[in-house]
Amino acid sequence: MRISIFGMGYVGAVCAACMAQRGHTIIGVDVSQEKVAMVNAGKSPIVEPGLDELLAAGKAAGRISATTNYMDAIYNSDITFIAVPTPSLKNGDLSLDYIEAVSREIGYALRDKKERHTVIVRSTVLPGTVLKVVKPILEDCSQKKAGVDFGLGINPEFLRESTAIRDYDEPPMTVVGAFDDETARVMAQLYSDLSAPFICKPIEIAEMIKYTCNVWHATKVAFANEIGSIAKAVGVDGREVMDVVCQDHKLNLSRYYMKPGFAFGGSCLPKDVRALNYRAGKLDVKTPLISSIMPSNENQVRRAFDIIEGLGKRNIGMLGLSFKAETDDLRESPLVELAEMLIGKGYKLSIFDRNVSFASVHGANKDYIHGKIPHVSSLLAQDEHQLMAESDVLVLGNQDKSFLSMLESWPDDKYLVDLTGFMTHPSDANKQGICW
Template sequence: MKISVIGGGYVGLVTASCFAYLGHIVQIIEIDSKKADLINQGIPPIYEEKLEEILKQTAGKNLSAQSHYEGLGDADIIFICVGTPPQDDGSADLKYIISASKSIGAALKGSKKYHVITVKSTVPPGTTESIVMPIVLELLGNGSNCVGFCMNPEFLREGRAIDDFLHPDRVVIGGSSEEAVRVVQEAYEKLDAPVITTSLKAAEMIKYTSNAFLATKISFSNEIGNICKKIGINVYEVMKGVGLDHRINPYFLNAGLGFGGSCFPKDVMALIRLAEKNGEDPVLLRSVIDINERQPGRIVQILNERIGDIRGKNITVLGLAFKDNTDDVRDSRSIPVISELLEHGAVISAYDPMAFESMKKIFPGINYHTNAGDALIGADACLVLTEWPEFSKLNDEFNLMKSRVIIEGRKILSCSGIEGVCW
């Protein structure tokens, strides 16, 4: 099939690369010409495991990128993969969705080929029907019979997105017609996964609900972990016993600093605002956010209890990305931790295998190192904030510290003499 992907960001690039890997002819439309050039050279502009390997196999063959909409009329499916960042009140900003819809409608005007315009961006329920469809159809005019509309949410975990795309738990397709759904389903025919077909609104809501539920599991685990720490119980022993219940499962029960990244925080807030707009009071969802926002402060509180006043103390921070296997620091729990440390006058040394360049843009004044050992020299305490596998091998490096006070926000360390934020 001929597929066009609007947006060469995280979701768009992974989506386009994987569809090309499956044998489709894929065109990425990315307004940043420098990013488009990198993609055409087989160089990923973001870090994602296995992405570079797939780009090298497909770029210049059946995958290409451009910064204009020429040739869009050849596409069987057009995936909208643009960002939906939060507005000041937490609701989804749909300006990029609107812009992409206008550009698609203008580019397809006069086309006689049948196209399926498919939203993959995370959007509030009703967006495809009330915003994307009217804009495109108005611009098409007499050509409105040549298009169908679908909503096909993505369920990609950063750091594991390629595997998630190629081995999905399910493929969800909401459609305006059976024909539109059939076309999108055909694009996924090489994947072994159940296909769930729904209305457009239901497909949009499935994405929000999935992320909100996973975020709820994390905040629930953290609240239980905070209680367990007070009474001397290892929360990981508790959750191991809880997670083996098939009705619950063990995933997303790891207590720690809370969730971050580009999806969970913004999607839960957007769902809260959607509920409020429709006259509902989302008490549980507000609590999920509240617990998550308070959790990073707990590790600083423990630090104060262990070493006293931290003003002028040398604190090492290991882990800056919001999770392992990515360089993404969006809503990373390390940001509020570092902010609070700086407010208290700490001197910070930091190390992360991937994310230090991204974090430099936020905190240019702290000391960044290229390995954990250098970051630990002379430290009064160490906070481990990201679950990078290489941190599990650390042991002798901690002997370089002035005092061996080690507190982790993710349970990754295997050495002795450590303490967890809620265990």
């Protein structure tokens, strides 16, 4: 199939590479000349394991190109995926500025196109967005009717950063919300080579499924952290507790999030918890658990700070700054928040994260790093060994496997704070786990 993807960020770039690997012809569309140039050079605009190789292979096979010209992209494709950001507003609602902008572009391009075209929203949006925002814009700008002159639907993604390619190839399910039967047929054909169940629902249900999954994942993280905190307070290793709880595969679902550790972060979970909570408030629906998730998550960052503060040392070395290992994504990273708390209290802080260091020079997050958090990024160390030598407290921030060797060489008489679960034993005088 001929596919155009608007937005060459985490979702768009991964989908472009994976779809091209399956023989589809992909046109990436983005307003960033830098991202377009990188994709056209067969290089990944983001840090994601295996993505460089897939994009290079797709480019070499002539199946991937990128452009800033949205008209050409629409004219030379049959399906368009909208994969642009939907960032949080200050009140917790979503900003739909990017969604609205690309919907207008697609609509204008469809006005003079004779062949039927299918438009699929891949971005995470609240229930009602496709039918109440995207559809009216497309119809107004194209002067055509959804379900008659062009297809319309939503296809929520379930891609985790750092494992996105495997998640695309081996999804738990493929969810599509289709406005019309032809869109459902086209999407079923597109995903016919995946072994996962193909689930086609009305658009509003598909929108809600995505939010339900993300808020459930966020809830599991907060729940496991609270159990771990209580367990530690009574002298119990919370990891042992949750390990047994997770052995119940009938009732206790998904081991991935169900483990004590540090706060959740990234571009999805915080944003989606806030958005669903905001919508519930607008509907006068009381959701005490959902309303408590973000405060609970913020408390986990505060717990980490309190542990460090309680050690009475001022020279702190932090391993990891991105919210998750093997990614450069700093959006709503709890480690950035922890770093800012330490800086604000006058600690001498040094940070090592090779992916963030790469992104600060080459990556798509370069502008964010230098523009939004220059006071934190200025503390990035290039030599992890020097960082360790100059630190009195070492903080294990994310699960980068290379940190294991550093943990093994860390002196017993120095302090360690483990936020990730690398420690093989519960806390003692010098080595503190956040929940064990």
